[in-house]
Amino acid sequence: MRIVVGQGSCGIAAGAAKVYSAIEKIVPETCELTITGCIGMCFLEPVVDVYDGNNLVKRLVKVQPSDAEKIIAFISGDENAVNDIEITDEDKDFLLKQTRIALRHCGIINPEKIEEYVADDGYKALEKVLKTMTPEEVIEEIKLSGLAGRGGAGFPTWFKWNAARQAQGDYKYLICNADEGDPGAFMDRAVIESDPHNLIEGMLIGAYAIGAKEAVVYVRAEYPLAIERLTNAIKEAEEKGYLGENILGSSFSCKMRIKAGAGAFVCGEETALIESLQGERGMPRLKPPFPAQSGYWYKPSNINNVETFANVSWIILNGGEAFSAMGTENSKGTKVFALTGKIKKGGLVEIPMGKTLRDVIFDIGGGIRNDARFKAVQMGGPSGGCIPEALLDTVIDYKALGATGAIMGSGGMVVMDETTCMVSMAQFFLDFTTKESCGKCVHCRIGTKRMLEILSRIVKGEGKDGDIELLEELCYSIKDGALCGLGQTAPNPVLTTIKYFRNEYEAHINEKKCPAKACSDLLSYRIDAEKCRGCTLCSKKCPVDAISGELKTAHSIDVSKCIKCGACYNTCKFNAVIME
Amino acid sequence: MSCCNCRKSDLSLVKAVLDKYAGVDGSLITILQHTQDIYGYLPVDVLYHIAEKIGSTPAKVMGVATFYSQFRLQPVGKYLIMLCQGTACHVNGSEKIEKAIVEELGISDGETTADGLFTLKNVACLGCCSISPVMMINDETYGSLTPDKTKEILRSLKEKEA
Numbered sequence: 001m002r003i004v005v006g007q008g009s010c011g012i013a014a015g016a017a018k019v020y021s022a023i024e025k026i027v028p029e030t031c032e033l034t035i036t037g038c039i040g041m042c043f044l045e046p047v048v049d050v051y052d053g054n055n056l057v058k059r060l061v062k063v064q065p066s067d068a069e070k071i072i073a074f075i076s077g078d079e080n081a082v083n084d085i086e087i088t089d090e091d092k093d094f095l096l097k098q099t100r101i102a103l104r105h106c107g108i109i110n111p112e113k114i115e116e117y118v119a120d121d122g123y124k125a126l127e128k129v130l131k132t133m134t135p136e137e138v139i140e141e142i143k144l145s146g147l148a149g150r151g152g153a154g155f156p157t158w159f160k161w162n163a164a165r166q167a168q169g170d171y172k173y174l175i176c177n178a179d180e181g182d183p184g185a186f187m188d189r190a191v192i193e194s195d196p197h198n199l200i201e202g203m204l205i206g207a208y209a210i211g212a213k214e215a216v217v218y219v220r221a222e223y224p225l226a227i228e229r230l231t232n233a234i235k236e237a238e239e240k241g242y243l244g245e246n247i248l249g250s251s252f253s254c255k256m257r258i259k260a261g262a263g264a265f266v267c268g269e270e271t272a273l274i275e276s277l278q279g280e281r282g283m284p285r286l287k288p289p290f291p292a293q294s295g296y297w298y299k300p301s302n303i304n305n306v307e308t309f310a311n312v313s314w315i316i317l318n319g320g321e322a323f324s325a326m327g328t329e330n331s332k333g334t335k336v337f338a339l340t341g342k343i344k345k346g347g348l349v350e351i352p353m354g355k356t357l358r359d360v361i362f363d364i365g366g367g368i369r370n371d372a373r374f375k376a377v378q379m380g381g382p383s384g385g386c387i388p389e390a391l392l393d394t395v396i397d398y399k400a401l402g403a404t405g406a407i408m409g410s411g412g413m414v415v416m417d418e419t420t421c422m423v424s425m426a427q428f429f430l431d432f433t434t435k436e437s438c439g440k441c442v443h444c445r446i447g448t449k450r451m452l453e454i455l456s457r458i459v460k461g462e463g464k465d466g467d468i469e470l471l472e473e474l475c476y477s478i479k480d481g482a483l484c485g486l487g488q489t490a491p492n493p494v495l496t497t498i499k500y501f502r503n504e505y506e507a508h509i510n511e512k513k514c515p516a517k518a519c520s521d522l523l524s525y526r527i528d529a530e531k532c533r534g535c536t537l538c539s540k541k542c543p544v545d546a547i548s549g550e551l552k553t554a555h556s557i558d559v560s561k562c563i564k565c566g567a568c569y570n571t572c573k574f575n576a577v578i579m580e
Numbered sequence: 581m582s583c584c585n586c587r588k589s590d591l592s593l594v595k596a597v598l599d600k601y602a603g604v605d606g607s608l609i610t611i612l613q614h615t616q617d618i619y620g621y622l623p624v625d626v627l628y629h630i631a632e633k634i635g636s637t638p639a640k641v642m643g644v645a646t647f648y649s650q651f652r653l654q655p656v657g658k659y660l661i662m663l664c665q666g667t668a669c670h671v672n673g674s675e676k677i678e679k680a681i682v683e684e685l686g687i688s689d690g691e692t693t694a695d696g697l698f699t700l701k702n703v704a705c706l707g708c709c710s711i712s713p714v715m716m717i718n719d720e721t722y723g724s725l726t727p728d729k730t731k732e733i734l735r736s737l738k739e740k741e742a
Contacts, residue, residue: 009707009708009721010708010710010711010723012721013708013711013714013721013722013723014711014723014724042710042711043710045710045711180707181704181705182705183665183666183667183668183669183670183704183705184666184667184668184705184709185705185707185709186705186707186708186709186710189707220707221613221650222703222705222706222707223707224719259609259610260610260613261648261650262609262612262613262648262649262650262651263648263649263650263651263703263704264647264648264649265704276609277606278605278606279605279606279607279608279609279610279644280608280644281643281644281647282647282648297605297606338709338710340667340668340671340709340710340712341667341668341671341672341709342671342672346668346709346710347710378667381667412667412709414667414668414671414709416671420671428667428670429667432704436704438647565679
């Protein structure tokens with residue numbers, strides 16, 4: 001028997017490390033205790049799997065350190081010992097309804113042991129490429145697969161590889177963009193933490209295809225565990241001869257290193273990332289020349305996202321056609337989404353392109369938490385948009401999602417219910433882009449600031465007639481006037497919320513009301529005298545003594561003192577406090 | 581090149597880092613990351629020293645140091661609270677968590693408590709969206725926060741230090 005504790009960042013935050021130590025203390029010598037990465041069922045963390053050989057015998061969820069004894073009892077033969085923490089059939093569907101390629105090893109193998117990766121067909125694709133394929137054939141296979149950049153832009157991978165292959169230059173670089181800066185996205189972190197060798201293998205195949213001798217992974221500094229596991233994986237791969245000089249006895253040599261980013265969203269843009277790699281401020285370069293011609297240290301360079309590389313070894317082993325058999329006309333293969341927000345079952349979802357948003361959110365994600373009503377799903381982070389209920393049947397496809405005004409993006413999918421104010425959501429994103437704008441282009445630097453000012457006025461109830469039109473005008477000029485993707489897409493959250501939730505903007509501006517009851521400046525509180533039992537709880541909770549009333553008589557709120565903190569509303573057990 | 585009259589940091593602490601990286605092109609960010617690990621922040625006089633050693637200008641070093649959110653020019657408390665303000669955390673009430681921290685510690689974003697124990701820093705996504713709202717204190721991540729739970733965590737750290 002083997003006990004495997006899921007230890008991704010989320011799992012550890014949910015207590016997986018404590019569970020591991022609790023089991024470690026009492027585990028018998030006959031039973032192996034090990035770790036794995038993230039299985040993606042974040043809503044059930046910490047997850048513990050019990051294996052007999054390669055067979056998963058039991059999957060235990062929401063495990064607490066106090067459950068350790070039950071688990072040991074189970075492996076010692078007490079079959080019913082863990083019944084109360086076993087995953088339900090309904091929750092099993094979360095994984096059964098997925099098609100996992102990029103995530104195929106995540107939550108299954110031990111990310112800190114290369115042997116487990118190798119045993120699961122690891123580095124076989126690299127071997128096949130080095131022993132039987134020319135770089136051109138590799139690029140052809142990727143072309144056949146239809147793989148497109150998973151970082152957000154969706155540019156055909158083969159085309160970039162081919163451009164870098166064709167570029168003249170004695171030294172070429174292959175770079176992995178692991179600067180996963182989109183708030184709400186964590187697919188890349190999960191891949192690196194859970195299956196670092198898959199990333200290394202995909203990168204090596206890419207390096208072989210373009211003729212790069214050096215590969216660099218640019219990882220966010222906020223991902224310490226990912227950096228630790230990838231560092232270990234690179235060392236293991238070097239020791240086993242998968243990295244370095246004359247890899248697997250071939251003439252191909254490639255070294256790899258990690259560069260930790262220092263926190264700047266704009267570095268997700270490839271030329272800004274290159275500047276950052278060179279130790280500069282991450283400010284985008286003018287294109288052309290494209291990185292394929294003049295990139296890192298002005299040498300031909302190719303940059304792909306983590307998830308893109310994570311698909312490569314599967315494509316080489318199974319053939320490009322098997323990959324392109326999944327998906328739609330425009331979008332092939334699978335895509336990983338980080339499903340979060342007001343969702344019942346949040347986690348990582350990998351599904352073939354062509355499924356609908358409804359499939360992901362309701363069928364796999366189980367719908368909205370507390371059975372509240374779905375309002376919108378935000379896709380693509382600060383570069384994307386909010387898609388309303390009416391468009392839930394939109395298929396997952398670069399073109400179809402683009403037509404809504406949102407984008408596929410890197411895969412962040414933040415679900416919102418009716419308590420989320422869409423104007424405040426737009427303000428939230430503009431606050432983000434204003435801070436993250438590198439300052440190079442005037443339209444982006446100042447335009448986003450002006451938009452944020454207008455949005456902040458609106459949510460405070462100081463919106464004016466004409467604000468919506470002014471916002472739209474600013475949106476279009478920023479789109480036109482910005483050099484890089486950050487500025488060009490920064491208006492998307494505003495444009496989509498105006499497009500689909502214009503009534504909310506109008507309610508804020510004209511009636512000074514927030515329909516979602518989320519903007520505190522537009523709310524007022526009063527006590528319904530008929531419902532109030534005079535329990536005094538609210539007056540005790542009120543931080544500014546704005547509530548008065550005798551015990552067992554109806555209380556009232558002094559509006560002039562009220563700071564609209566909502567403490568009374570959250571405290572009242574009789575629903576007597578009314579928020580309007 | 582020296583910095584007016586504020587030279588006070590022990591520059592010998594960065595010697596090993598500079599010996600290793602000063603001659604390697606494009607290492608400024610790496611040097612600054614190590615420097616911050618050593619001092620806990622980036623003292624201005626050390627930045628001047630780095631500029632001199634790598635053959636650059638203080639303006640350029642300062643430019644990089646202020647561009648990236650990871651770098652700070654002021655010392656931080658023993659416990660650095662990084663409160664996630666990513667989308668998922670925002671939707672799930674990170675504002676209330678911030679309020680709870682402000683109430684409990686009396687500091688707002690970017691500030692440090694008078695006893696030098698806590699610094700609050702709002703950060704973009706920490707990538708633990710599924711257990712949002714989230715905060716990281718030093719290297720430990722705390723998820724599924726509520727205002728009460730947040731206060732409890734802070735109190736237990738305070739008690740530990742008392």
